[in-house]
Amino acid sequence: MKQLQFAAGTSSDHNENTRLQDDFYAAINAAWLKTAKIPADRPATGGFQVLVENIEKTLMADFAALQATGAPDKPLLNEFLKYYTLAADFKQRDVQAAAPLQPYLRRIAKYDNLADWQADLKDWLLDGLPVPFALDVDADMKNTKINALFAGAPGLFLPDKTYYAADNPSGPQLLQVFQQMMQQLLTMAGYSAADAQLILEQAIAFDKSLAPHVKSAEESADYSKMYNPQSFSEFTAHSSQIDFGRLLPELIGAQPEKIIVSQPKFFAAFDEIITNENFNLLKSWLIVNTVRSMSGYLSNDFREIGGIYGRALSGSKEAMKPQKSAYYLAAGQFDQVVGDYYGHKYFGEAAKADVHKMVIKMIGVYKQRLQNNDWLSADTRKKAIVKLDNLGIQVGYPDAIKPLFKKFTVNTGASLLVNAMRFTHIAIADNFSKWHQPVERTEWEMSANTVNAYYHPFRNIIVFPAAILQAPFYSLEQPSSANYGGIGAVIAHEISHAFDNNGALFDEFGNLHNWWTAADTAHFKALAQAMITEFDGLPFAGSKVNGKLTVSENIADAGGLSCALEAAKGEPDVNLTTFFTNWAKIWRTKAQPEYQQLLLAIDVHAPAKLRANVQVQNFADFHRTFNIRPGDGMYLAPEKRVSIW
Structure with missing residues (x-):
């Protein structure tokens, strides 16, 4: 499963005098980079993370109110509230200790x-x-x-x-x-x-x-x-x-x-x-x-000490406050229940329908680009379009919560750990019970309150939870070019995963099946290698980017930005300055050095600054829009530009 996730940003680039022709990301985000503070209990802050923090504050406030009143006619939400209350009872947890x-x-x-x-x-x-x-x-x-x-x-x-x-x-x-x-x-x-x-x-x-x-x-x-x-x-x-x-x-x-x-x-x-x-x-x-x-x-001491290694990996300076940790623990266990609450209250059917239309539009643009592709053979191009026509779309939140959550009933007389272990047993047994059963293609694997998106190659579906469908990614208050530089590129990024070096191995049903001609495969591998080369060895945070590790995400970024750019140019109010500017803004990130080093070693995503800067260099429209010339830091000679989708 491919997911658009957080990646390390930069904690040093905040020179307000930086020319955008030399460092587009740093210039566009200069004021933010100068003032943004990384919360003590987090490894990073930025476009994605700020949305996470806002949702966290909103839901914690909502659930605090509901803990007092209960949630009439919402039995699953009431079970979540019981579990949340149990998790937040540190007085009892401290008494129980080990x-x-x-x-x-x-x-x-x-x-x-x-x-x-x-x-x-x-x-x-x-x-x-x-x-x-x-x-x-x-x-x-x-x-x-x-x-x-x-x-x-x-x-x-x-x-x-x-x-x-x-x-x-x-x-x-x-x-x-x-x-x-x-x-x-x-x-x-x-x-x-x-x-x-x-x-x-x-x-x-x-x-x-x-x-x-x-x-x-x-x-x-x-x-x-x-x-x-x-x-x-x-x-x-x-x-x-x-x-x-x-x-x-x-x-x-x-x-x-x-x-x-x-x-x-x-x-x-x-x-x-x-x-x-x-x-x-x-x-x-x-x-x-x-x-x-x-x-x-267990107790708060256990919790705080048990997080020391994780904080060393991420660079977070402090453990989460007890109440916040309880929220995340409970919301993680009842993720779809919390997501259902968030999706219905803060997203709704109207927004769900509007974004669904945008996804359909982006698929249409992608289809047109495939039809006009100049390096795929007719046979492979036809099969690529068939795959696109069979792409499943999931927006906002599921139509129904998985039946599994009905089995999560809280025993308020037992410890938090006993309840958690019983839920784990139920979930694992449920997973094994699915062996040799039909696959539920439309099942959601991410809750609606998650600021993320993904493509699932085994199911050939793209999923956009409600939480990511807000400014700066998407808003009816933003110009269309800003929306295309934000959520449009995210949508097309996920579509592109169907045709990256991994997704291209799977057919329209999600089966691992070669539908490419030998010549097309060879050409695609050469293009993928060019993308590997473009990123491989780029210096960042005292280390270097691994082009092979990040190639699938870089191919998806390139395809997503290219498709979104074409869609933006088709609108009557097109403004490419706004388009590229919002692309740079959604990736703004400050991260602790330890977190940057960790992600460089294990994350399939390139650092956020490089996602913003390197991809735009591949477009002539970017060079024209900002008057990028030879000698500028952002200039990339035409023969070195990488274009796949």
Whole structure:
């Protein structure tokens, strides 16, 4: 799934004397960059993040009022309010301290070997507790009408396997922060200092043993390498210790004919990692992951200390205030319920219909551009248009909340953690129950109050939650050129994902299927390489951009901006200065250096400043509009400009 997400910006470019011909982003955003402050509890601020903060304040105020009165005739919202109240009751959470965690630690303590753990593994996995592998149900990539079983690798303590490399100086520094945090959490959970130190040493040793065999962020960004189907017998043979032959049918209710393995290298090494000899290391890894994952549901001290490592990664200076953390925890659990409330109250059917029309218009512009494309063969062009004609559109909020949320009933007499773990069990069981069932193509995977958008290649749908459909992205009060430079480019960005280096692998039904001629494929790969080259190695925040990691998003940005530009030029009130200016404004961002470094290593999006600056350099209209000439910092010679869609 491709998503338009936050990317690192800049915390230093605020010279108001910057010429836009030399640095368009810095000149357009100079006044904002000079005065904008990053909130202490966040890693960044900017166009996206300010909307997030405004929505957060609005909804927290609304829900505070509703907690007093209740929500008549809205049973799901009332369950959310109960959970929110439970999450915000830090007096009770502080009294309970580590007590809600203890049953899970006692459960781990009973395991003396892999056989003991194996006997409990089905329930352990359904409870959402840590395992050194990943199982999931999603659309079969070659038959997306039916859900299939996927198997992958677990996450690591460090953000990416590359942090464990000997030449990565950030790895040891972050690992030290992680160790210090976990030492505190483990002693708070009741372990002696010596036991906590031993548990940490063993857990890190196990985590390091996983790292050589899992994919890096760059490797994971290539969707073509995800589909590695294995027969039931092939997959179950990967382990002589974990009885996958028993576990998988227990989880999905039948023996699957195949399992789609997203990380075959990991499972090829699985039997060397998960051994009885390594069990104590694995057991410690289970303890560390369990304590860490549950710390946010315990006392305020647990919550704040449990966030130290995350704040070191992001550069955030402070933990969220207790009430705000409770809001995010509860809203995350009841995301569609909160999104439904937000969508109906602050977006509504009229705006939903208006934006839907705009999406249809952008698809029309895109179709015309495909019809006029001068490098695709007629056969591939025809199939591209078929894919576009079958593109699903979801705007604002779902027509109905998923039935799953009706199962989330809050037990106000139990702890927050007990409620959370029960909800997790329900959600995981629900996911496994979908195996071999028809895919719900229209199911939303993002709540309406999320400032984001996405394209789902397995379903060939584009989704625009209500929260992003506001100024500066979109407003009836803005000129059409500003809207096209904002939401128009975002809409076309998501459409372009259907034809980026990953999306182009999937057909109109979302199936992994080659619909390109060999010559068109070769030409497209050459254009994609040009986009890789355009970004690869660009200096930013003391490091460099990885062109391969970010290529799909850069292709989508280029296609989105190109399509939106054409749409803007078709309006009677076109103003290209306004168009390009709003494009630069939506990407304005200030981010902590730590966050910039993290995103450069793992994020498929280029830094926001470069998304704003590099893409516009590819357009003759930009050069003409702002009189960009050779010698200017923003000038790019015509022969170096990259144009794909």
